[in-house]
Amino acid sequence: MRKGILLVNLGTPDSPAVADVRKYLAEFLMDERVIDIHPFLRLLLVRGIIVPFRGPRSAKLYGQIWNSQTGSPLKYYSRLQQQLLQAELGEDYVVELGMRYQTPSIEAALNKLLAAGVDSIHVIPLFPQYASATTGSVMAEVMRLLSRWVVIPQLTLAGAFYGHPMFIQAFAANISRYDLSDFDHILFSFHGLPVRQLQSSYHNGHHCGQEGCCDRLTPQNQHCYTAQCHETARLIAQEISLKATDYTVCFQSRLGKQKWIRPYTSSVIRDLAASGKKRVLVVCPAFVADCLETIQEIAAECREEFIQAGGSDLLLVESLNDSPLFIRMLREISEVPKGHLWA
Missing domain, CATH: 3.40.50.1400 (Rossmann fold)
Structure with missing residues (x-):
């Protein structure tokens, strides 16, 4: 049996079109862990003010960073990290990518792992420092989705890696350029x-x-x-x-x-x-x-x-993107059987 690895990043609009950006903002900002106020007030704030007025401006900004060939930089590099980690881990693992908001969704990624017949799932939120609005939201969503499954495989959740030596070395290497x-x-x-x-x-x-x-x-x-x-x-x-x-x-x-x-x-x-x-x-x-x-x-x-x-x-300074040191760190975290806090 193979082990499943689920990498999760925040997410991105499907395109820089205003409609897609508004859809992304609505899903993102309606998360109670992102804007933690009364649900009715959050609905009024997000649907009535932020999404209608911020959507066009955000769409313009996304348009400025969008690549005509590869699309969203965040999705491109996250997908590249998934592919590089799969190559590092080999055939004993199945690595999937999910985004907390929009596509590819966490649900779709979990279903792919289920279809691959993995006997365990290790979730790695791609946020170095823990926050309820990022790592916490990912963990809550994964558990919500898995609670619907008849058979739930062994599940482990990786902790924050803000002090992992290879994470530190990877950023130091980028700075050294x-x-x-x-x-x-x-x-x-x-x-x-x-x-x-x-x-x-x-x-x-x-x-x-x-x-x-x-x-x-x-x-x-x-x-x-x-x-x-x-x-x-x-x-x-x-x-x-x-x-x-x-x-x-x-x-x-x-x-x-x-x-x-x-x-x-x-x-x-x-x-x-x-x-x-x-x-x-x-x-x-x-x-x-x-x-x-x-x-x-x-x-x-x-x-x-x-x-x-x-x-x-x-x-x-460029982010980690396809950094070999970072991929090696992900491999090490993938092989840790339980969530671990790197301090």
């Missing part, structure tokens, strides 16, 4: 989350919600998304011999007016320009494949904002 002496500062920009979500995930009260409370990973905050982001940045910085003053950890992709994790990437790049920094290199270790948030938000929008504020250039 650049001459760091050419840059005045390094930014580690992670996807942001509302502070409220961090506070609600800590029933023991350890997460105080104040800036700086999770700048370092401790036994008390080891499951905190912010602390895991800081630990990832610290380990990569250590791998490439950066001093603490050489880099800043910040958070991008805010939505709405509520308080999100700080400092905000947009604020940091303006401050750097104002302080006389001319060249900045940005690393996005919350993403294992280049996507809208890296290619468009950082490499295009943030670069333009930095130059307008007085900087000379801002460059993006």
Whole structure:
């Protein structure tokens, strides 16, 4: 019998057409783990405001990163990771790809594993740091779908890999393609989350919600998304011999007016320009494949904002994409029989 591996990433519209982008946004933002407010208020917010008004703008942005041959960068690189991992693992494994939102769906991927006759399923959410809105949502959806099966195979769920040595080395290798002496500062920009979500995930009260409370990973905050982001940045910085003053950890992709994790990437790049920094290199270790948030938000929008504020250039370090080190890490995680937290 063969073992099943399910890789899961966030998802992407099927095309940059406004209708497809609206469909994607609706499914994504209606997830109660993404916008965790009363269902009726979420419905009004998403269906009545965000999707109608944000859809056309988002469609334009997706159109700017869409490849006429390969389509969505996120789907292309995720599919490539699936294929490379299958080649690494060999015939004893069946590797499928599912997207939490849109296609290929998690349900379709699970059905393929069922049809292949696997005797176990190991789920690997492709999110280095744990968040309820990403890894948590994937795990909840997998369990919801499998609960309908008459026979449920052995199921294991991989944990966060924010500190896995090969994950750190893979990003360090990508950074090493650049001459760091050419840059005045390094930014580690992670996807942001509302502070409220961090506070609600800590029933023991350890997460105080104040800036700086999770700048370092401790036994008390080891499951905190912010602390895991800081630990990832610290380990990569250590791998490439950066001093603490050489880099800043910040958070991008805010939505709405509520308080999100700080400092905000947009604020940091303006401050750097104002302080006389001319060249900045940005690393996005919350993403294992280049996507809208890296290619468009950082490499295009943030670069333009930095130059307008007085900087000379801002460059993006490529994500892991088809990195051999990252594929080797996925192979190692695939062969771990139980979920494991790499700290």
